[in-house]
Every structure is written in C-alpha cells, then in structure tokens.
Amino acid sequence: MSIKLTPTVxxxxxxxxxxxxxxxxxxxxxxxxxxxxxxxxxxxxxxxTLFFGGVLRYRPEEPDWPARDRFIMSKGHAxxxxxxxxxxxxxxxxxxxxxxxxxxxxxxxxxxxGLMPGVEATTGSLGQGxxxxxxxxxxxxxxxxxxxxxxxxxxxxxEAGQVWxxxxxxxxxxxxxxxAILDYNKxxxxxxxxxxxxxxxxxxxxxxxxxxxxxxxxxxxDSLMAVLDExxxxxxxxxxxxxxxxxxxxxxxxxxxxxxxxxxxxAEQAAAxxxxxxxxxxx
Amino acid sequence: xxxxxxxxxxxxxAPLRNVFGDALLAVATENPRVVVLDGDLGNSTKxxxxxxxxxxxxxxxxxxxxxxxxxxxxxxxxxxxxxITSFSSFLLCNAYDxxxxxxxxxxxxxxxxxxxxxxTLGKDGPTQMGIEDLALVGGMPTFVMLVPSDPASMHAAVxxxxxxxxxVWLRSSRVALPxxxxxxxxxxxxxxxxxxxxxxxLTIIACGIMVAAALDAAAVLSREGIEARVLDMxxxxxxxxxxxxxxxxxxxxxxxxxxxxxxxxxxxxxARIVASHHPVPMRFVGLADTYTDxxxxxxxxxxxxxxxxxxxxxxxxxxxxxxxxGNGRER
Ligand SMILES: Cc1ncc(C[n+]2csc(CCOP(=O)(O)OP(=O)(O)O)c2C)c(N)n1
Ligand SMILES: [Mg+2]
Numbered sequence: 001m002s003i004k005l006t007p008t009v010x011x012x013x014x015x016x017x018x019x020x021x022x023x024x025x026x027x028x029x030x031x032x033x034x035x036x037x038x039x040x041x042x043x044x045x046x047x048x049t050l051f052f053g054g055v056l057r058y059r060p061e062e063p064d065w066p067a068r069d070r071f072i073m074s075k076g077h078a079x080x081x082x083x084x085x086x087x088x089x090x091x092x093x094x095x096x097x098x099x100x101x102x103x104x105x106x107x108x109x110x111x112x113x114g115l116m117p118g119v120e121a122t123t124g125s126l127g128q129g130x131x132x133x134x135x136x137x138x139x140x141x142x143x144x145x146x147x148x149x150x151x152x153x154x155x156x157x158x159e160a161g162q163v164w165x166x167x168x169x170x171x172x173x174x175x176x177x178x179x180a181i182l183d184y185n186k187x188x189x190x191x192x193x194x195x196x197x198x199x200x201x202x203x204x205x206x207x208x209x210x211x212x213x214x215x216x217x218x219x220x221x222d223s224l225m226a227v228l229d230e231x232x233x234x235x236x237x238x239x240x241x242x243x244x245x246x247x248x249x250x251x252x253x254x255x256x257x258x259x260x261x262x263x264x265x266x267a268e269q270a271a272a273x274x275x276x277x278x279x280x281x282x283x
Numbered sequence: 284x285x286x287x288x289x290x291x292x293x294x295x296x297a298p299l300r301n302v303f304g305d306a307l308l309a310v311a312t313e314n315p316r317v318v319v320l321d322g323d324l325g326n327s328t329k330x331x332x333x334x335x336x337x338x339x340x341x342x343x344x345x346x347x348x349x350x351x352x353x354x355x356x357x358x359x360x361x362x363x364x365x366x367i368t369s370f371s372s373f374l375l376c377n378a379y380d381x382x383x384x385x386x387x388x389x390x391x392x393x394x395x396x397x398x399x400x401x402x403t404l405g406k407d408g409p410t411q412m413g414i415e416d417l418a419l420v421g422g423m424p425t426f427v428m429l430v431p432s433d434p435a436s437m438h439a440a441v442x443x444x445x446x447x448x449x450x451v452w453l454r455s456s457r458v459a460l461p462x463x464x465x466x467x468x469x470x471x472x473x474x475x476x477x478x479x480x481x482x483x484x485l486t487i488i489a490c491g492i493m494v495a496a497a498l499d500a501a502a503v504l505s506r507e508g509i510e511a512r513v514l515d516m517x518x519x520x521x522x523x524x525x526x527x528x529x530x531x532x533x534x535x536x537x538x539x540x541x542x543x544x545x546x547x548x549x550x551x552x553x554a555r556i557v558a559s560h561h562p563v564p565m566r567f568v569g570l571a572d573t574y575t576d577x578x579x580x581x582x583x584x585x586x587x588x589x590x591x592x593x594x595x596x597x598x599x600x601x602x603x604x605x606x607x608x609g610n611g612r613e614r
Contacts, residue, residue, distance in 0.1 A: 034406045076410065101406040103578030103586055109408030110577075124410030125373060126346050156323060159345035160377075189323045190331070190343060196323065197345040262327075 008054030011221045015280075017088065018048045022250045022277050024084040024097055030270040032101035035109065038248035038260045040081035042185045042218075043152060046243055047071075047085045049224040050150055057147070060090035063117035069147045070136050072121045074129020075154035075183065076110040077262070083107055083116065091118040127160025129153065130180060134166055137175045148177045148232070156188025159197050164209070170238040171210025178238040179231055180211075183218065185247035187258045206240050218243030250277055287461030289591065290480075290498035295434050299456040300398055302434040304329025306441035307366060307396075311337055317445060318358055320344060322351045322369035328398040328455070330368040348377035352395075356385035359393045364445060370404075371397025371413030371454065379419065386450050387423035393451075394444050400430075400454040401542030402570070402587065403492060408577030413454075414570055417519060418547025420452045427451045427473055428519040430549075432494035435464040436517055439471035447473060454491065458580055461495050463515065476523040482510035485602050486530035486537050487594060490516040490549050493540035493568070499591035500598060509602055519549055524556050531561040536605035538566045538597045542589055545569040564604035566597035 009017075021044050029035035050056050056069040073082040080100060087094040096116075099105035106115040110124030121132045133151040140147050157163060170178050184202070186193055193199050203213045212234040217223040224243065231239035247261075248254030251273040254265075265273055287294065295302075311317040311333045321343045325331035334341040344351040348369060355367040367374070374382065374397055386393050397420070400413040420426050429444060429451060431437040437455070444451040463469075463479055470477055479494065480501045489497040494515045501511040512534055514526055531537060537557060539550035550567040557565060568589065575587055584590050 032406060101408070101577045103576050103582035105576065105578075108410075108577040109406050110410040112408075112410070122410065124408070125376060127377075156346050159323075159347045161347055161349055188346065189327075190321070190325050196343050259326075 009052055014048055014053060014221045017052045018044045019277060019280055021048060021081065021084045021088065023274065024087070024094070025080040026265070026270060026273050026277065028080050028084070028097045028100040029264045030267070031098055032264060034101060034264050035080055036077040036262050037080065037264060038254050039075065039154070040078045041249045041251065041254070042245045042247045043078055043081055043183045044249065045219045045221060045224060046152065046181055046183065047081055049221055049228065051085045051089050053221065053225060055228055056150070058089065060118070063091060066143065067145045067147055070120050070133065070149040072123070072129045072133050072149065072151045073111055074123055074151050075126065075157055076123030078152070079109065079111050082111055082119070086116065086118040089118070092116065126154065126157040127162040130163055130166035130170070133178055134170045134173065134175055137178045138173060140177060146177070148179065151178070151180045153180055153182050155182060155184045155186065155193055155199060158182065158199060158202070167206065167209040167211065174236050175238045176235050180238070180240040182240060182242045183245050184242050185245040187247045187261070189261050191258060203242055210237055212237050212239040213242065214239065215242045215244065218245035219249055250280065252276060286492070287495040287499060289502040290495065291502070292461035292463065292495055292498065294461050295459050297434070298459045299431070299434070299437060300327070300329045302437045303396065303398070303441065303455045304332040306438045308332040308336055309438070310441055310445045311340065314364065314445065316362065317364045317366065318342070320351055320355050320365055320367045322346060322348050322373060324369050324398070328368045328370070328396060330366070330396065348373050349381050352378040352381035353385050355393050356381070356389065356391055359391040364392060364394065366394045366396060368396040368398065370399045370411060371416035372399070372411055375413070375416055375419045383423055387425045390425050390449060392448050395450070395452050396455060397452060398455045399457050401456060401491065402575050402583045402589070403542065403580040404457045405580040405583060406577050409574040412575065414544050414575070415547065416454065417541070417543050417549060421520070421547060421552070425450050426520065429473070429517060430454045430490040430519055432491055432515050432517065433460050433463040433469075435462065435466050435469035436471060436515070438467070439469045440517065443471055443473055456492060458492070460492055463494055463498070471517065474518050474521040474523060476526040477515045477517060478512060478526070479515045480511065480513035482512040483534050484510045484536070485598055485605065486512040486514055486534045487540060487598060488514045488516055488527065488530065488537060488549070488553055489540040490519065492542050493589065493594070496589070496591040497540055497594055500594035503591065503595045504598055509598065511598055516549060519552070522552055522556060524560070527553055527556045528560045531557050531563045536564045536601040538568060538594060538601050540568040540594050543569055544572065546572060564601050564608060566601040568594050568597050
C-alpha cells in the first residue's frame with residue numbers, strides 16, 4: 001500500500017504540541033526530582049509527528065484495538081516523553097504526569113506494559129524494543145492486520161547486541177511494516193558516542209543488514225514527515241530513519257552539557273528552562 | 284533517612300556507590316594488574332574514579348553487557364584482575380550465560396560489581412532494580428558473594444575480593460548507609476559473619492542496608508526486654524555455617540532480613556542451614572513475590588515492609604514462638 005501521508009495538523013500546531021510536551025516533561029521530572037529530561041526532549045518532534053501528525057492510527061478509548069499502529073519506546077528512560085504523548089493523545093488524564101516516579105503510582109520511572117494504557121512494551125533495560133516490534137509485525141501478518149510498528153531507539157542503545165539480532169531477523173522476515181527511528185543525538189550516558197564506542201558508519205551498517213535507510217532532521221516536522229512518507233512506500237524490507245537530534249533540545253544549558261543525562265533540573269534551572277521553553281517562536 | 288538513628292549509628296554522607304568508587308580506586312592504585320570494565324554507567328556505579336586516574340586500565344564497552352563480561356573473562360585469562368561493573372540487573376539479566384560459562388564455570392579470576400542492588404535505587408523503578416540478584420548469583424556455584432553493609436565493610440570487601448583468586452560478586456547500593464564499623468576497622472574475612480550486637484534472646488541475621496535496620500530493631504527490642512543478637516552476613520557464599528548454628532543454639536530463634544526477594548535470597552539459605560543443624564523458630568523479612576513501584580527509597584522500604592519496625596515485629600513473633608515451643612506449643 002502506498003499512501004501519501006497528509007499531516008492532520010499544521011506544522012505550527014505540531015510546534016505548539018512539541019512545546020507542550022517539553023514543558024510537561026520538565027514539570028514531571030522536576031517534581032519527581034529525577035528522571036531523564038534531556039533524553040526525552042531529544043525525541044519530542046519524532047514522537048509528536050507520530051502521535052499528532054496523523055502517522056499513527058490509534059484509539060485512546062480502545063487502547064488494545066487490534067488494528068492500531070504500535071509505537072514502542074525502546075529507549076525506555078524517555079518514559080516522561082512517552083507518558084506526556086499518551087496523555088496528550090487522550091489515553092489518560094494529564095494530571096497523572098504529576099505522579100511520575102511516585103510510590104503507588106502507575107506512572108513508573110520506566111514504562112511498564114499493563115500499568116498505563118498505550119504502553120506497548122516494558123522497557124528500561126536497553127536493546128529490547130526492536131525485537132518486540134518485530135514480533136508485533138509477524139503477529140500482524142498472521143492476524144491479517146496491516147498496522148505498522150514504529151520503534152524508537154537510542155543511538156547508545158545501538159551498542160546492544162540484541163538490536164543487531166533484531167535487525168538481522170527483521171530483514172530476514174522482510175518486515176516492511178517495521179520502522180525504526182533512531183534518536184541520533186550523538187551522546188550516551190557517560191559521554192559522546194564517538195568517544196565511547198565507534199558506532200559509525202551507522203547508515204552503512206543498517207544498509208548492510210538489509211534495511212532501507214533514510215535520514216532526517218529530527219527536530220524538523222517537514223523533514224520527519226517526508227521521510228516517514230518515503231519509508232511507508234518501501235516494500236520487502238524494514239526501514240530505519242536516522243533522525244539527527246540534539247540531546248536536551250529546547251533548553252540551551254542542557255543541550256551543551258551531556259552530564260545532564262539522567263538528571264532532573266534544580267528548581268532554579270527548571271525556572272530558566274520554563275522561561276526558555278515558553279518563549280520558543282513558531283517558525 | 285533515619286536509618287541507624289535508634290541504634291545511635293553515625294550517618295555517612297557519601298552513598299555506598301561512592302564509597303565503592305573510592306575503594307576501587309584504592310586497589311587500582313596499589314595493584315597495577317587491576318583493570319576496570321564499564322557498561323556506560325561509570326558515573327552511576329562510580330567506577331569512573333579509575334577512568335579518571337588510570338585511563339589506560341579502564342574500558343567502556345558501552346551498552347552491551349554480554350560483550351562486557353566476555354571481554355572481562357579474556358582479560359582475566361591474561362593474568363589481569365578485571366572488575367566488571369554495571370547495575371546488577373543489567374549484568375545478570377543480559378549476560379547471565381556469559382557470567383555462567385566464561386566466568387563461573389571457567390572459575391576465572393574476575394570480580395563483578397553488581398551496583399544498585401535491591402529496591403533503594405528508588406525512582407528509576409523495577410526495570411533497573413536488582414531484587415533477584417542474590418538468587419541469580421546463587422545459581423552460579425563458584426561465585427563468592429559479598430554484600431557490604433556500610434562504608435568500612437565496602438572498603439574491606441573490595442580489597443578482599445581483589446586479593447581472592449576466583450570469581451567474586453559484590454553488591455553495592457545507590458543510597459548512603461550509616462557506619463556500622465569505624466572507618467578502617469571492619470573485621471573482614473570471606474566466609475565470616477560479624478556479630479555487631481550481642482544478645483541471647485534471638486538472632487537477627489541481616490545483610491546490606493538491613494544490618495543498620497536490624498540494629499535499630501535491636502535497640503527497640505532491648506527497651507522491651509528482648510535482647511537480640513545481630514549478625515552481619517557480609518559474605519553470602521560461602522555462608523558462615525558456624526555463626527548461624529551458634530546463633531540457633533545460643534539464642535533459640537532467628538529472624539533474617541534482606542533487601543531482596545524472599546524466594547532464593549539469604550534467608551532461604553540460612554533456613555537450610557538452621558533446618559539441617561539446629562531447627563529453631565524463624566521469621567523472614569524481605570520482599571514478598573512482587574515487583575515494586577518506582578518511588579522514594581524510604582517510601583518503598585515502608586510499603587514493602589523492609590523497615591526496622593518490620594524486623595522488630597518479626598523478632599517479637601519469633602521470640603514468642605520460641606517460648607511457645609519451650610512450652611510445647613509450637614508445631
Ligand atoms: C541494558 C542497559 N544497560 C545500561 C543501561 C543504563 N543506561 C540508561 S540510559 C543509558 C544511555 C543511553 O544512551 P542512548 O541510547 O544514546 O539514549 P539517550 O539518552 O542519549 O537518548 C544507559 C547506559 C540500561 N538502561 N540498560
Ligand atoms: Mg543518545
């Protein structure tokens with residue numbers, strides 16, 4: 001099936017959504033006093049495009065709708081982004097976000113399948129989501145449903161062997177309904193990827209594994225829509241979108257400091273971030 | 284955290300993981316054969332101390348634990364002393380087969396740091412917690428298993444592990460633990476438990492964070508006229524059978540306390556020893572069969588019944604059972 005993706009909302013509206021998600025991530029992690037805001041901010045436009053750009057088909061009132069498209073957050077530490085997106089999509093009340101990481105709250109530090117509607121996989125130990133996504137694709141085939149599966153991967157996460165096991169298998173099974181999106185922010189936990197582990201040549205690696213590879217500006221809605229459109233036409237092989245991103249995107253002092261990985265902002269920093277995020281101009 | 288308050292223990296500012304980082308740096312400084320392997324968590328486990336001081340002896344293998352363990356095994360075979368470091372959950376759950384074959388079965392001289400053990404890593408939640416780590420390491424018979432209970436014992440354990448020849452597992456925690464022993468003065472021998480509080484009415488056998496909680500419980504019980512002995516089980520394998528049997532014989536009731544699933548943890552192993560040598564009434568404090576929430580460590584300890592109050596209650600029950608047994612009423 002070759003469809004032309006037509007955004008259901010305008011780019012300025014998506015930009016508003018992105019800003020709202022960034023602010024929700026800020027408030028939830030600041031309140032919790034911990035979490036991974038920088039890893040979440042990195043992928044805001046990617047996730048906003050999927051959920052609010054008319055890419056994913058889903059029914060919040062029927063989270064287990066068999067024909068829904070799947071979104072799997074493989075880099076589970078970006079849970080605040082996943083929860084914020086699900087709340088904005090209507091899966092649950094946004095008020096729930098204020099209970100992130102609290103005892104007796106289902107809004108756990110990392111996503112746990114079954115606790116919150118819309119969470120498709122339990123993640124947090126990196127490397128596992130792509131395999132689960134492939135399972136959904138193979139299941140869809142058997143169930144004669146034509147949904148698509150989108151898996152968000154971290155770049156550091158691609159150091160995990162299981163990612164490449166899944167990559168090999170997805171190509172073998174010609175899983176053309178599987179799309180991986182790589183949040184290529186060039187940083188892992190302890191430093192720049194290029195310093196910690198040689199990941200490049202990344203596009204060539206995926207290509208050699210039999211994948212269709214497209215690259216995008218991971219903060220530009222037009223660019224993301226264009227490559228999503230392109231990859232939806234691919235047949236006979238899985239696709240990966242290498243989305244170039246900035247870790248901590250939207251908050252300048254976080255963008256320039258990788259040691260923010262896995263840290264919430266102090267009250268002062270949060271105030272500065274709130275200020276900066278509230279005043280992003282629409283392009 | 285008021286842990287250790289009732290027992291009058293001195294609080295320690297640095298989290299146990301920072302103490303591990305210092306201890307690791309100390310052995311790496313003394314012994315040039317020590318090398319450190321990281322799985323992109325050196326900033327969390329604090330293995331990064333060695334990265335900064337001896338970059339040539341530090342390897343970040345990235346987010347790839349199976350490879351991390353295999354590489355460590357190879358380094359050990361070259362006569363180096365690898366400290367393989369990450370969270371216990373990631374190592375055991377991603378690299379169990381590598382730990383099993385390349386380290387345990389091969390009986391190589393590798394040391395493994397399983398950081399962020401138990402539930403007190405807190406808000407990151409159950410996907411990152413090691414609530415089954417001791418059971419899983421227990422499944423690899425050649426591993427010595429060390430669970431430090433405070434800063435001094437962490438230093439002693441890292442040293443003992445490095446000097447020992449063979450596979451050693453060391454559990455570390457994200458939180459700060461109060462001082463059970465004065466710095467530099469923890470009696471430490473692999474396989475030996477320490478009596479950290481004297482008493483003859485019952486024995487509380489604890490490890491890790493639960494030792495301080497047990498001492499708090501002992502203080503509370505003492506006010507009620509129950510004198511509890513507290514055993515710090517610094518080594519879980521080999522277990523100090525002598526100390527456990529003596530506790531059963533001399534005090535007649537035992538409570539175990541651990542920040543771990545009850546299934547397959549320290550308590551079940553203590554029970555096997557007690558049952559085979561000198562059965563006495565026992566009670567068990569630990570995690571029931573459940574994954575926990577994310578949350579503040581103190582909230583979690585309360586919700587899942589891992590506090591001094593829970594230990595004290597278990598102790599009252601064990602003590603009462605001992606008296607009932609004496610009167611021919613137990614069983
Ligand atoms: C198997 C496993 N090992 C280690 C970790 C600890 N960890 C959490 S996030 C992270 C870095 C992830 O980097 P990346 O995939 O690039 O994600 P980013 O935060 O940059 O988006 C690490 C090492 C983990 N969650 N899972
Ligand atoms: Mg990254």
